[in-house]
């Protein structure tokens with residue numbers, strides 16, 4: 359030790375005690391390096407890692423939810439047969455932190471206009487391909503002609519149903535001409551224009567990639583918003599694929615998510631009053647009334 363070192367009053371950590379698992383462990387991804395679902399011509403979502411990755415034989419990653427929940431609930435529900443009930447209780451009562459003990463890491467390739475929507479989910483950890491550092495790949499999203507939607511008349515944010523073939527064809531030709539900027543982009547970067555500026559000529563249909571890591575509580579939040587029919591179809595396709603990737607790893611939590619979140623319905627105070635009294639919804643608001651009519655239809659009350 360050099361003479362100048364100040365002796366620390368803090369004792370050195372004691373040796374690490376390494377415990378062997380109580381039961382043999384299995385890999386929740388069955389030894390695979392990634393599980394990939396291709397999306398459209400150039401996109402994909404790949405699950406590249408999970409936490410917990412290893413779980414006791416015969417269990418799923420749901421066990422990490424139960425394990426952490428028992429810290430707060432003590433040993434009262436120790437039976438494995440009660441695990442499902444506990445996970446479902448936690449989901450119903452929005453006791454969310456145990457679900458944060460499970461994490462998933464994805465590698466995703468998607469058009470930039472989808473990435474713009476995705477990045478709004480702030481609770482994930484993201485690392486994206488740098489178009490300042492690297493040349494953008496020559497990959498663009500182009501819908502099939504039958505998937506060129508027309509603007510919805512009822513939902514100002516959405517499209518619905520195919521537009522006539524002539525207009526769809528015109529739109530696809532315009533997309534193609536925007537893609538043709540790619541060659542000019544390459545030429546300009548080769549002539550020395552900085553990549554960070556040259557990329558400005560590319561349309562938002564160009565593909566980007568990122569690694570995206572998020573915990574299960576926030577993934578369920580993402581999925582409940584982006585699997586919803588109000589979300590843009592292209593991001594719905596990614597969200598549905600993401601759900602397919604995680605469902606076999608957390609089947610119990612996924613079942614609870616479907617029962618208590620995805621397929622559930624929120625009733626407002628006004629709506630509860632309307633059911634109780636049998637009177638119309640006490641509002642003049644047209645959109646709120648329409649939403650109530652849709653809920654009544656789902657409840658079989660219409």
Ligand SMILES: Cc1cc2nc3c(=O)[nH]c(=O)nc-3n(C[C@H](O)[C@H](O)[C@H](O)COP(=O)(O)OP(=O)(O)OC[C@H]3O[C@@H](n4cnc5c(N)ncnc54)[C@H](O)[C@@H]3O)c2cc1C
Nearest residue numbers: 475478479480481482515576579580583584586588589590
């Ligand atoms: C159908 C649809 C249409 C949309 N349209 C638009 C639009 O027109 N314009 C637009 O700008 N956005 C739009 N969005 C994006 C939307 O407003 C949200 O930004 C997005 O859905 C992310 O939701 P979030 O903030 O709940 O999620 P996350 O960022 O994942 O956050 C999860 C939760 O963590 C909490 N949280 C996270 N960060 C903070 C923080 N900094 N402060 C406080 N609480 C925090 C909140 O409780 C939040 O609900 C739309 C989203 C959908 C699904």
